[in-house]
Amino acid sequence: MPEEEYRGSGKPKEPSKSYQRVIQFVRDEIESGHLKPGDKLPTERVLAVRLDIARGSVREGLRVLENIGVLSSMQGAGNYISCNFDDTMSEMLGFMYYLLGMDNDMVLEFRWMLEREALRLAISRIQEEEKRAIMADLEGLESARNEEERSFYDRRLHRTMVHACRNHFLAASYDALMAFDERYIHNSRARIIGGMKTRDLLDASHRMICEGLTRGNYELASAGLEQHFRLIGQYGRPL
């Protein structure tokens, strides 16, 4: 076995940069259960003394954690543990998109995969309340009066389905991807260029997904999903 390929599995005990002590501290406190969402962190000055670093370094670490989504800083109030990962994740996807030279097709492909797997799980895990929600989204979509409304309910319908899968990793990845898509790509159905036939097919696919989900008919929902993404892939390219 190649020896060099072993990356040390342990984390370095002595971080080279002082701001990393803050991250380490917060992570340890979270993993040990001392810090939970909503809890207040020690003040910056206290942290500086406790970790034996300057306040500026403390702030650098807090800023990183805030951007990851682990805490939120409020002027005058303090730093509080939270968990808003979507924004960071979508921003990271944005950087990846440009720095790694990706394109819309790759975004759509990833979304397709996430939804396909989400559906597999959601079909047996969806709850009654979610069934009502997704049917309401479908109603809103079908009775929408303009593309803006259609897009709104379209997105929410898909989001409802994905979250019904009850896997936080998948749901968070999906939300991040969609937030990124909305900001950068806008690869939404509002841009679809097809005629009424395409729109009817799209509506039909949405109905298949929703009815399949509410009736526990996986084949129906899956067929709808595949048809949906085939249509998007065909006509949904931005100009």
Next chain:
Amino acid sequence: MPEEEYRGSGKPKEPSKSYQRVIQFVRDEIESGHLKPGDKLPTERVLAVRLDIARGSVREGLRVLENIGVLSSMQGAGNYISCNFDDTMSEMLGFMYYLLGMDNDMVLEFRWMLEREALRLAISRIQEEEKRAIMADLEGLESARNEEERSFYDRRLHRTMVHACRNHFLAASYDALMAFDERYIHNSRARIIGGMKTRDLLDASHRMICEGLTRGNYELASAGLEQHFRLIGQYGRPL
């Protein structure tokens, strides 16, 4: 349509906190193509003057970007654009794991989904060089002399398959998940508790995946993958 649910799709032009100007600046420069991986950023002092903020604020923004994986700061040299997203992503997954109260099953479930979809794409996109690589991994796995070696080749085999799908989002998510798994969960085959029968079945599933991939036999590879994860899910729980 509910009015409140409209989240402004545009990004705020006037960030409330000054460190965000740095992030905005770097993002704009990247999206416009002025900054590419390897490029050097203006010095902190120059950025402070250009963005009309203090050096401390510049440093906060740079630290966020460094942690996202967009740049790396080198003392004495400067700040350079890079793209190392895996570490941040896996760290974020770690925070999510604890703050959202997840468990091993959810991690394994997500990994299963990612690999299943990766295989769908890899079967038609895998290149000859990757076929050789994955067969070499299989050889290393089957001729390994201890659990450490087995685990090494096991992970690399799966990683080779996932990267063969040619979707950066999926590959990055998978790498991050596995890095997280190695750091926190260690839900690897080294912990599998089954006897020789289980090991043989695992080896067989790996062989099915590899041979299916090299021969373009999707059904074979898929059957191997499903069997693999069923085994892991059955016997792979950590103590």
Next chain:
DNA sequence: AGAAATTTGTTCGTATGTATA
């Protein structure tokens, strides 16, 4: 309601270690 205390947001000055020519 109002004032004082607390806490984060921001700036500036200074010193030090490191990389580069």
Next chain:
DNA sequence: TTATACATACGAACAAATTTC
């Protein structure tokens, strides 16, 4: 080796927002 450029880090001070009394 020396000199310069640069990031790292510390400390003090003030502004702005929030909490507390």
